[in-house]
Amino acid sequence: MKILEVYPKDKTADTLCIFKRTKSKYWYVRFYVSKSFNKSGLFHQSTKCTEKRKAWQRAKEIHRHFDISKYEMPTTVVRDNFNSIVYKIYDKEIEDYKQSYPDRNYKNCKWWEKKNRWKAKVASFFEDVNYRNKQLVTIAGNDCLLMLKSKHKLEEKTIAKYKTDMTSLFKSAVDLDYITFVPNFKMPEFDEYEEKPKEWFRYHEINKVIEHLKELTVTTRDLFYDEMSDYINFLRSSPFRPGKETSNIRFKHMTINDTEIDRVIVNIMLPKTKVSKKKKKVHWNSCHPDFTIDVLPRMIKRYPDMLADDYLFFPDIKNRDALDQRIRKTFKRILIKLGLYLYNGVPRTLYNIRHSVFITLSNAGASLDDLARAGNTSIEMLVGSYMKSQEKDGLALNKRIFKNIKDRKIQQK
Helix, strand or coil: CCCCEEECCCCCCCCCCEEEEEECCCCEEEEEEECCCCCCCCEEEEECCCCHHHHHHHHHHHHHHCCCHHHHCCCCCCCCHHHHHHHHHHHHHHHHHHCCCCCHHHCCCCHHHHHHHHHHHHHHHHCCCCCCHHHHHHHHHHHHHHHHHHHCCHHHHHHHHHHHHHHHHHHHHHHHHCCCCCCCCCCCCCHHCCCCCCCCCCHHHHHHHHHHHHHHHHHHHHHHHHHHHHHHHHHCCCCCCCHHHCCCHHHHHHEEEEECCCCCCEEECCCCCCCCHHHCCCCCEECCCHHHHEEEEEEEECCCCCCCECCCCCCCCCHHHHHHHHHHHHHHHHHHHHHCCCCCCCCCCCHHHHHHHEEEEEEEECCCCHHHHCCCHHHEEEEEHHHHHHHHHHHHHHHHCCCCCCHHHHHCC
């Protein structure tokens, strides 16, 4: 049952308070006793009162007559800090993942990653803090978020994810009766100029990556690299998101239209994606002719007996989460080896290929509306994130806006 109201509002679990729950008309009393009293150390009991004033009087009577001294712990015993609660919550989620997916590597699940991320960058801030003191944990959390910005140089969106995770953990701690409050953490201030633009790949850079994958196929005799080159070619031919959106494409999602005189059109349709799931629309997109002519025939030849439900990429690999992780790690390793990982001091990932597609199509004359529909995103997201790095390139922007200036000059002569 969830807590609807707490009185007094600013009280922590270490002090006396009353609260109301869903599905109950009565007020409950709560106060901290000791870890030797029960798992949470908290006493709570119904006051059998429906009016707040009478419930508060009854709560004070219960607290006054409760013999806390029976449960006092030796001063040498150190209370658990909030980190121990965090690890219990994450360990439970990891165990549930193991039960649900016994054939998968649990170290690839998000709960394992979240736990390690907490250990690496957050845990030290809550190490010596009384987690039942709202003011102290709020200060600790805010200090952590500020450090993520100043020391670790994380972007605003990344720090916001840390803040969301911290808030979620405190909500879970409330549900488990460890505490009675959720801190209101504050994001550090970011000036507009501090936001790092999303970098993109130039055409020749992606070619270098693909050539290196082909070399690895020969030297290692591992066909994974050969298939990964097709995967990269697909990403640069169409603005699909790398990861689940691409790796979950099946043959039944692909349609081939060869009725046009000058080209063969390949459409990819996905019934459930990031945006279309909310709008109940089908996300469809067309692939670049280069992919259709040069890459797709090779893929079909590699797996001639594919069924409709088989995956388009790496059909023999059933664990798609592990596949996505291997592709990301391989791509990063190749970028570092080729000296392509950083551009203007900003790291680039597989996702930056999607940025490259938008910029390439924009330079070719595609409208923002068409790009938004093709990429299954919004115009606001295009302008604010994907296209932001292009705006640094004054030449590209000038050519898009003033592309007919040269023709006018010729006519004037």
